[in-house]
Amino acid sequence: MGDARRDRGLIALIIGFAVVAAAVVGTLLLFGAQRVAQQRVTHTLKVQEQLSTVLSRLQDAETGQRGYLVTRDAIYLQPYFDGRRRIGADLSTLRALVADRPEQAAAADQLSKCITARIDRLTVGLDLARQNRFDRASEAVRAGVGKTLMDRCRATIAAMKAEENRLLASRDAELRDRSAWLTVWLVLSALVVFALAIYATRDARRRARAALNAGDALLAANRQLTEEIESRTAAEAQVRQMQKMESIGQLTGGVAHDFNNMLAIVIGSLDMAKRRFDSDRAKTLDCIDNAMEGAERAAQLTARLLAFSRQQPLAPRAVDANKLVGGMSELLRRTIGENIRIETVLAGGLWPAFIDGAQLENAVLNLCVNGRDAMPDGGRLTIETANTHLDDAYAAAHDEVTPGQYVMVSVTDTGTGMPPHVIERAFDPFYTTKGVGKGTGLGLSQVFGFVKQSGGHVKIYSEPDVGTTVKLYVPRHFGEAEALGGAEAGTGDLPRAKDDEIILVVEDEENVRHMSVDALRELGYVVVQASDANQALAVLEIQPRIDLLFTDIVMPDMNGRILADRAREKRPDLKVLYTTGYTRNAIVHNGMLDHDVAFLAKPFTLQQLAVKVREVLDA
Numbered sequence: 160m161g162d163a164r165r166d167r168g169l170i171a172l173i174i175g176f177a178v179v180a181a182a183v184v185g186t187l188l189l190f191g192a193q194r195v196a197q198q199r200v201t202h203t204l205k206v207q208e209q210l211s212t213v214l215s216r217l218q219d220a221e222t223g224q225r226g227y228l229v230t231r232d233a234i235y236l237q238p239y240f241d242g243r244r245r246i247g248a249d250l251s252t253l254r255a256l257v258a259d260r261p262e263q264a265a266a267a268d269q270l271s272k273c274i275t276a277r278i279d280r281l282t283v284g285l286d287l288a289r290q291n292r293f294d295r296a297s298e299a300v301r302a303g304v305g306k307t308l309m310d311r312c313r314a315t316i317a318a319m320k321a322e323e324n325r326l327l328a329s330r331d332a333e334l335r336d337r338s339a340w341l342t343v344w345l346v347l348s349a350l351v352v353f354a355l356a357i358y359a360t361r362d363a364r365r366r367a368r369a370a371l372n373a374g375d376a377l378l379a380a381n382r383q384l385t386e387e388i389e390s391r392t393a394a395e396a397q398v399r400q401m402q403k404m405e406s407i408g409q410l411t412g413g414v415a416h417d418f419n420n421m422l423a424i425v426i427g428s429l430d431m432a433k434r435r436f437d438s439d440r441a442k443t444l445d446c447i448d449n450a451m452e453g454a455e456r457a458a459q460l461t462a463r464l465l466a467f468s469r470q471q472p473l474a475p476r477a478v479d480a481n482k483l484v485g486g487m488s489e490l491l492r493r494t495i496g497e498n499i500r501i502e503t504v505l506a507g508g509l510w511p512a513f514i515d516g517a518q519l520e521n522a523v524l525n526l527c528v529n530g531r532d533a534m535p536d537g538g539r540l541t542i543e544t545a546n547t548h549l550d551d552a553y554a555a556a557h558d559e560v561t562p563g564q565y566v567m568v569s570v571t572d573t574g575t576g577m578p579p580h581v582i583e584r585a586f587d588p589f590y591t592t593k594g595v596g597k598g599t600g601l602g603l604s605q606v607f608g609f610v611k612q613s614g615g616h617v618k619i620y621s622e623p624d625v626g627t628t629v630k631l632y633v634p635r636h637f638g639e640a641e642a643l644g645g646a647e648a649g650t651g652d653l654p655r656a657k658d659d660e661i662i663l664v665v666e667d668e669e670n671v672r673h674m675s676v677d678a679l680r681e682l683g684y685v686v687v688q689a690s691d692a693n694q695a696l697a698v699l700e701i702q703p704r705i706d707l708l709f710t711d712i713v714m715p716d717m718n719g720r721i722l723a724d725r726a727r728e729k730r731p732d733l734k735v736l737y738t739t740g741y742t743r744n745a746i747v748h749n750g751m752l753d754h755d756v757a758f759l760a761k762p763f764t765l766q767q768l769a770v771k772v773r774e775v776l777d778a
Contacts, residue, residue: 199330202256206263207323209253210316216246217274217312221305224281228288239285243278244562250274263319270315277308289637475613477511477636480544480568483520491527498537501527506545512566513636514613519568522606526570526629529603533574533627541571549616549632560616565632577621585619606631653766654773656683662772663702664688665695665710665722671761675709678765679772692717699726705733707776712739736775738763 223239226232250271257263284305287295429447484503491501512519523542530540547567554560577585586607606629610617614634621627662684666672672688679686687702689695691714699705708726712719723735740761757778759771 197334200327200334203323203327203330206253206256207320207327209249209256210320210323213246213249213253213270213274214313214316216242216249217277217309218242220246220278220281221309224285228284231288236285239281243281246274246278257319263322266315266319266322270312270319273308273312273315277305277312280305280308475513475515477638478514478516478519479509480512480519480566480633481505481509483516484523484542484544484568487520487523490524494524495527495531495540499531499534500539502539502541504541504543506543508546509544510546510564510566511636511638512568512633514615514633515609518609518613519631519633522609522631523568523570525603525606526631529629530570530572530574530627533572533576538573538626540573541569543567543569543571545569546635547632557616557618559611561614564635565615566635567630567632569628569630571626571628573626576623576625576627577619578623582619582621586617603629653682653769655769656685657776659685660706660776661685661687661702661704662707662709663695663698663705665690665692665708665714665719667691667711667714671711675768678768679709681765682769682772684772691715692719692722695722696725699729705730707772708733708735709772710735710737712737734775734778736772 219238220242221239223236223242226235227239229235250267254264254267254271257267484505488501488503495501527540527542534540545567546564548564549560549562551562554562585603587604607617610631610633616632618630618632619627620630662679664672664675664679664686666675666688667690669690672690676686676688687698687705689698692710693716695708695710708723710719710722714722719737719739723733723737727733727735734757736757736759738759738761757771757775759767763771
């Protein structure tokens, strides 16, 4: 009897499981059909969204171009460039979405041609505007060709959206039917499952107890895993902090080492000069020259640190890199030596570069010196220029790179080359593979900081025993290059004052102020001095004539830029020369000197002061 009950229960259980299996299979089939219908609806919505995106990109490009034509302000071109750059990818995405439907695919191809024609039409107007032919650009807009193309694009997009709306309605109805069938089938399956639950109650209780025990074990394992993750995270944070402190320690140690060496030269030489002043004037002059050399090396170190930190004041302009490289030939021959052959490969039709010419020349010289040091037995050094374009894929693979057009200047040597682990650290400050006393380790870091501050990019290609190529990508200037300035005055006669010119010196540091006043008087200028901006404004009130305001920038209460602005409210023709050891926001913005600024960096020599003051007064 018991066996019969067990057999009947077993048969019922088998039948029940068969029904459940059938219910599950039916549910999966209906669910799959519903999911397909839902994917079709989603696909239709994606096509509509992509159509709206394409139209938005085109409208942005049109708005940016017209904004520039109306205002003549280049800031309005950003939407134009963004829309033009991205619309190609958007059209490709749209064509991929509708590729399975011939009618929509044909419409997408037609839309692509229409948009291309409209972008070309916008470009014609923009090219005319960039040539200062704004009247011709406005006539091109009023001709109506662009409006006709825009209307055709909108009409094509509207037609494609209408077709997608029709598909959306059809697919939505199909989705509702599938959902209804799925609901009915799930109800039937639930009833069968409820019947089976009676037979499985005892087994379910046993399984529930086992599941509770397994859950407790899982919670314990999860707590242990969480603790291990927290411990590992803390350890990684400690490692990152140690690496950060190691980098800071390397930087500060390098600065301290080099500055101590230079201060030892300055302090020791001045001490010896003081002791020999009365007894041996010739040796005194030698000591002073030695101290001057140490101080100049310290100033160069400060300039390199500012370049590495991307905070040196730059004065970018349109530079012909071919002329700059060509003009360096004599300097390179004297610097590199006779056992190294220098070759230049200058590109024809090279774009102007928007860069600080003096700093670019210094960067190329740094790279040439590094190449010379990598070829102790001689070799070949090649300097090359070229037009290049860094695309979106390259920019995505490299930090701080903006896609666009660049002027490339590269320096290639046939020296010892660098292994990968050296390339990774090549731009670190005070990192060098040269012997002790043969390099500061700041050359490449200075080049890297300067190019990055200028909005460019640096890339090293090197193989051991083959050679090294360092490529500088500097921003392109859209326009003509300016003529390169002449060489700075040498160490001959200093430019001096004319016609009793009067200079107002404003400096809050007393010793620096006295030094500046003495230097200007040595050059023959009449000098009036002030210790702060308020005192300077008072001097301007009572002094009938001031030819030049020579002011520090960083001062308490009022900085030098505000002082100059207030002074020019009363004396619009007043000429201003700024000086400072470091400034960030007063006359330098985004690392670039303001266009109307004359600037002399501290520390400066009498020669540099004389040349700069004369340059500003004679401007």
